[in-house]
Amino acid sequence: MSAIDDLVTELAKLPGIGRKTAQRLTFHLLKQPPEEAGRLADAIRQVRERVTVCGVCGNLTDEEPCAICADPRRDGALLCVVEEAADVGAIERTGRFRGRYHVLGGRLSPLDGVGPEALRLERLLERVGNGSGVREVIVATNPSMEGEVTATYLQQVLRPTGVRVTRIARGLPVGGDLEYADDVTIAQALEARREMSEAD
Amino acid sequence: MPLVATSAVVLQTYRYSESSKVVRLATRDLGVQSAIAKGVLRPRSRFGAALEFLSEGEAQLYFHDSRELHTLAAFDVTNLRRGLALDMARFAGAAALAQVMLKMAPPAPLPAAFDTLTAGLELLASASPEGVEAAAVRALWVLVTELGFGPSLASCVRDGAAIAPSDGAPVAFSAADGGVFCRRCAPAQPPTQLPAEDYRDLLALNDPAAALPALDAPHAAAHRRLVARFVRHHLDAESLSALDSWEGHAWAILSPSPAAS
Ligand SMILES: [Zn+2]
Ligand SMILES: [Zn+2]
Numbered sequence: 001m002s003a004i005d006d007l008v009t010e011l012a013k014l015p016g017i018g019r020k021t022a023q024r025l026t027f028h029l030l031k032q033p034p035e036e037a038g039r040l041a042d043a044i045r046q047v048r049e050r051v052t053v054c055g056v057c058g059n060l061t062d063e064e065p066c067a068i069c070a071d072p073r074r075d076g077a078l079l080c081v082v083e084e085a086a087d088v089g090a091i092e093r094t095g096r097f098r099g100r101y102h103v104l105g106g107r108l109s110p111l112d113g114v115g116p117e118a119l120r121l122e123r124l125l126e127r128v129g130n131g132s133g134v135r136e137v138i139v140a141t142n143p144s145m146e147g148e149v150t151a152t153y154l155q156q157v158l159r160p161t162g163v164r165v166t167r168i169a170r171g172l173p174v175g176g177d178l179e180y181a182d183d184v185t186i187a188q189a190l191e192a193r194r195e196m197s198e199a200d
Numbered sequence: 201m202p203l204v205a206t207s208a209v210v211l212q213t214y215r216y217s218e219s220s221k222v223v224r225l226a227t228r229d230l231g232v233q234s235a236i237a238k239g240v241l242r243p244r245s246r247f248g249a250a251l252e253f254l255s256e257g258e259a260q261l262y263f264h265d266s267r268e269l270h271t272l273a274a275f276d277v278t279n280l281r282r283g284l285a286l287d288m289a290r291f292a293g294a295a296a297l298a299q300v301m302l303k304m305a306p307p308a309p310l311p312a313a314f315d316t317l318t319a320g321l322e323l324l325a326s327a328s329p330e331g332v333e334a335a336a337v338r339a340l341w342v343l344v345t346e347l348g349f350g351p352s353l354a355s356c357v358r359d360g361a362a363i364a365p366s367d368g369a370p371v372a373f374s375a376a377d378g379g380v381f382c383r384r385c386a387p388a389q390p391p392t393q394l395p396a397e398d399y400r401d402l403l404a405l406n407d408p409a410a411a412l413p414a415l416d417a418p419h420a421a422a423h424r425r426l427v428a429r430f431v432r433h434h435l436d437a438e439s440l441s442a443l444d445s446w447e448g449h450a451w452a453i454l455s456p457s458p459a460a461s
Contacts, residue, residue: 013269015218016218110292110295110296110299110441110442110445110446110450111211111213111295111441111442112212112300112441115441115451141404144252145281145284145285146253147280148285148286149291151285152291153288173243181248182247182250183248183277184280188249200362
């Protein structure tokens, strides 16, 4: 197999990239100065070598602990539990959450063989335990069936600690249109309705 | 490539590409089938939140006779079964039921098995908190029976002799042989000796018309073990993730209530 075929094959394994796009990217790289392609190759190698899982929260990081866990300005009383490290990025992009995170590394899914032992739950209990200063755990697992049952399980596991456990709201997407929303989403939005106040 | 409509329950989904999922469905008219739901992962997918584990609805499938993977055109959800996610025991029982359907049902029309599956899910959703364990055990036995693997409980698996439990003697049961033995045929060391009371409970659990027996925790565990062993034996499977997790109360490990204190 030629070097060109090699790269096309590797690129085509990436999500969202078909064979045609992989070919286009390959020829694009060949037109660039060699240093350019070298930087890309280095960056790929570095990300695999340096990025690890934060020993505290489970986020992906190249320092230990991660920047969020190490930041003294973050509110240690608020802990947001998410399924995957990518979810931390999604919440961070909003710039609205000033607490810390806990990444489970998945969600309960018995048919896929994912049980409680596969999630980072013992570490979570340590973090929430006595003297930790955590006052509220926000359960931000996905609103899927598996995400919901994981939330139920977390609530059960955290109950003895006495910490306040909250669940992120479900409902209509901002900028959405009632007419085009599906029935389930509308029903859940109605269920999760709240009083209107001046502050909103 | 005909478009067919059928009632269906979502048994499993997995990611197929950046925007699509493969959905394994228990359908009323076509048995267990796999279909690709194109674009389901896009933010404004026409499938919305419908293709969730255990949700029930009307599926429209482009049915490819020559292929194993069909195309899901629409899924209008009628029952999301969200309540099952609010209770670990109900959810674990429902997941075990879904796994039995996935592993034991053929890709051929089985309306009675489909109705038994949905009735089992309803039973799990509506059972009283004390009755959840018995409800799950019953739902599994009844589904296994409807799929053609039911145990022989009223008569001996060897010679067909009627079993008379009224004398209070234990009854021998073997998953490998597919049911109970009369006293004459019982092996010297049967895999399971059912005390008369447990045998009566087993009969009641297998009879959808009977009242659900009240099972305390050790008896519920024994009945879970019995049906799980029976299913594993008939599937020739060492382990079945959802069934094992339900049988062993996997979710109870970290729960400090029974263990720690
Ligand atoms: Zn961290
Ligand atoms: Zn006999």
